Amino acid sequence: MPETTTIVTDRITPLTAAAPASREGHFAWLDLRGIGADALAPIVQAALHHRIDGLLSDDPAVFEGLPPTVRRILVLDEPAVDGFPYDDVDLVVVNDRAHLTSPHVGHTPDRGVHVVVSDAPTLQEACEVVREVPWTLLTFTDPTKIPLEIVIAAAENSGGRTVTTVTDVEDAGIVKLVLEHGSDGLLLAPRSADDVVKVARIVEHEAEKLELCELVVDAIEHIGIGDRACIDTCSLLDKDEGCLVGSFSTGMFLSCSETHPLPYMPTRPFRWNAAAVHSYVLGPENRTRYVSELKAGFPILAVRSDGSVREVRIGRVKIEKRPLLSINATTPDGRSINVITQDDWHVRLLGPGGSVNNVTELRKGDRLLGYVPREARHVGLPITEFCDER
Incomplete structure (x- = not known):
């Protein structure tokens, strides 16, 4: 007062x-x-x-x-x-x-x-x-x-x-x-x-919060070489903080920041090893962009495992050829969604309660955290129309 x-x-x-x-x-x-x-x-x-x-x-x-x-x-x-x-x-x-x-x-x-x-x-x-x-x-x-x-x-x-x-x-x-x-x-x-x-x-001070849900892993497949991106931000990220990425606009997975120790390299607490370059990533104002479009200075949403959100700025996007892993999961309403990540043990996705899951150790039936938008997308903007993504 x-x-x-x-x-x-x-x-x-x-x-x-x-x-x-x-x-x-x-x-x-x-x-x-x-x-x-x-x-x-x-x-x-x-x-x-x-x-x-x-x-x-x-x-x-x-x-x-x-x-x-x-x-x-x-x-x-x-x-x-x-x-x-x-x-x-x-x-x-x-x-x-x-x-x-x-x-x-x-x-x-x-x-x-x-x-x-x-x-x-x-x-x-x-x-x-x-x-x-x-x-x-x-x-x-x-x-x-x-x-x-x-x-x-x-x-x-x-x-x-x-x-x-x-x-x-x-x-x-x-x-x-x-x-x-x-x-x-x-x-x-x-x-x-x-x-x-x-x-x-x-x-406007109302903190944005997303309603995250549990995704059930259906299948994991090694699919060979492709281009994947690391997203380096201008902020230090928390251990349960990730970005939302996915192959489909109908559902995204919560990737884990590189804040957890690795045996062969130091942590990168500003980075997400995000996904393949075709993937959607969620930004401010409920807009998605392709990973391949991201550049230094662009805003992106950092999302915690409780759904709380903050805007961070990209400092660098690093695209390299790496072995890729395709992960299919089912949303609570029965939709099938996908994310393609680098096929390596140090790449992680977040699960319920902020649990950390190495992608190469995922098994059918494992539970991950994700976000299921209600709308389809056209040039990154939400739109109510029929859209079948496979």
Whole structure:
């Protein structure tokens, strides 16, 4: 829950209070200053529709008629005059921390300070402010993210929330991930309603989870030489983490990362020895790609044995000729699916409970973990149509 404060001389002492609460995880604010009248209405409507956390302006008239589901943030260059209307404002952000002592700011529901970080002294100020006030709005003049990392570290366990100004939607995605946690909030000046939709997707915090199922092995066959791919990611993978691959769009197998010890070589905790080059691999937004299409920088889904999912980026795809092994299995609804892997003991598939199964030791009746999409695929996209894969 956000906090309000009482003033002790020129310092701020955080106290728990019943201010409007942000949704858990990351959130977005939109900067409405400078947006023309024609663009303002569709941007505000998009913000309400996509549950944007806050709208920021230096004109309180912008907030008239807005529902309480959106946080209304007023930016003040100077302390307010007597009689300033705060009825439609949830949070006041001042551009000078000294103005927090103004009685016209002190009676507002919630308060914050905007700090422009351009050098070492202003970075120090940001680190102090983030531990003193409930909300710190940050603007960085240089493109490096190191100052933001320092402020995020200073804010740890302080109870204060950071909101960082971003230049565009791409920058928003980067700022969200700084120091893994990222800035709590992102402030974007949208150019159109499309920007609102994009930033809403970036801060969407609901963790994706796939419903995995048990596959029963029917047959294993040595099929000779072919091209298989290793997928090296830019992330370190967990022991029960794999990528979903398969010959058919109707069912995929959960391959195991090379995080488990091998007798003749070190582990490669960033790698999946994925499958033959024709295989489908599951990526973000329920889209598949052929293994042969993957390149450095592409996103792919890392899936754990409990079905939890995260996006990782590919650092390299290595395709080599190797002996191949064809594995057929049956899904819970009776469909027959297939994966073709390298025919070697060190290639592994995950089973129930995260069990590790060397492909060359699989036997008929063994159980593996997989994913059974409901739709067929056309150019990697789900589509409801008849599709017979064999």
